[in-house]
Amino acid sequence: MKTDDLIDMLARGPDVRVDAHRWRRFLVPALLGLAACVLLMQLLLGTRHDIGRALLLPAFWIKFCFALVLSVVGAFAVRKVSAPGAKLGGLAPMVGLPIVALWGLAAWVLWQAPPDARAALVWGQTWRVCTVLIVVLAVPVFIAALVAIKKRAPTRLRTAGAAAGLASGATAAMVYCFHCPEMSPAFVGVWYVLGIAAMTLVGALIGPKVLSW
Template sequence: MNTDYLIKALAADTMQPAMKFAYVWAGAVVLAIAVAVVVFFATLGLRPDFVAAVQTPRFLFKFVVTIALAAGAFIPARVLSRPDGRWRKAMPLLLVAPILLAVAVVVELSVLPSGLWASRMIGKNSMVCLTYIPLIGIGPLAIFLAVLRYEAPVQQTLAGAVCGLFAGAIAATLYAAQCTDDSPLFVATWYSIAIAGLALVGAISANVVARW
């Protein structure tokens, strides 16, 4: 056999699993977003003043945080889903969204009178938030758990938790378009609790569905 041909064949063999892995995750993300969008518009839809709200910085910042979390969770979720993944290097990406939110909370506390802190944190839609972020995110989480089962991760609990964060971030991004509580204090409290709930479900479920 020609040496050059053999080298190319071996290279192709090593590339195929990586390409297949990328396609699996790409398909999972597209499907997860589609499922979340369908659930969101079937149950909630956009807030009535959406066009006006887009012009306000607090409303837009909610998307900065949730999209940063989604982007930051995607790579660790991918890496953790592989048995040979070097996940430790990817984990710092999860810190971007909390840091942004912490800065926003400090700014919010500095510009708001202290008498308004509690009301802005509690908001008007805390129970709606705690209900619909998990409801919108459970479908995407199930899809990501199916990927974990397919890929067989070593760190099942951690992989499931990160997939829960990813699913929660997708759900929170959509929910933010309906939520009328725009204060970073509200986001830091109730969005975080709702997303953490999905992370917990993901961590527990991954130990069952992704064990090998």
């Protein structure tokens, strides 16, 4: 099917609307990767003991929605750049908008906080492991994204790999929210973003090697 996809995409252009069957090619690996990510989180870390109370706090939903938005943008990027000759188009600014918004909120929170409390808002208690755990949890989603991309015969391999890294890192951050005790937007704006950025960089580096066809 990869050769057929290539011929079809070259004939009709990379921006053609995909049908339901092609969406399923991405949906199934995505759901499997997400399920594996959740299972890995439960096996390694578990859900925070006070998750019921955390779900009532706006700060939890801020960090969750931040990761969710980036995960959705990453998923669309994966689907888009997997086609031969495809470009990100308007998706690139959409990656930066939630990050800038979060950093703006973090700056406001730090400005409102007493000077002696600002360091704790940035470093929290888990800064040593947060980024690493996001990267570890992202692995199954990353593999699933690479499998889905490779089936479509991409030509921009580095960009496609970066898109897979972005999607997997953001999805892992979203799942990690249910374990992480940190609530400060400043913490999320540093250590969550670093975890997502690390996966994006990994994807860009290994994309040309694993996605070549």
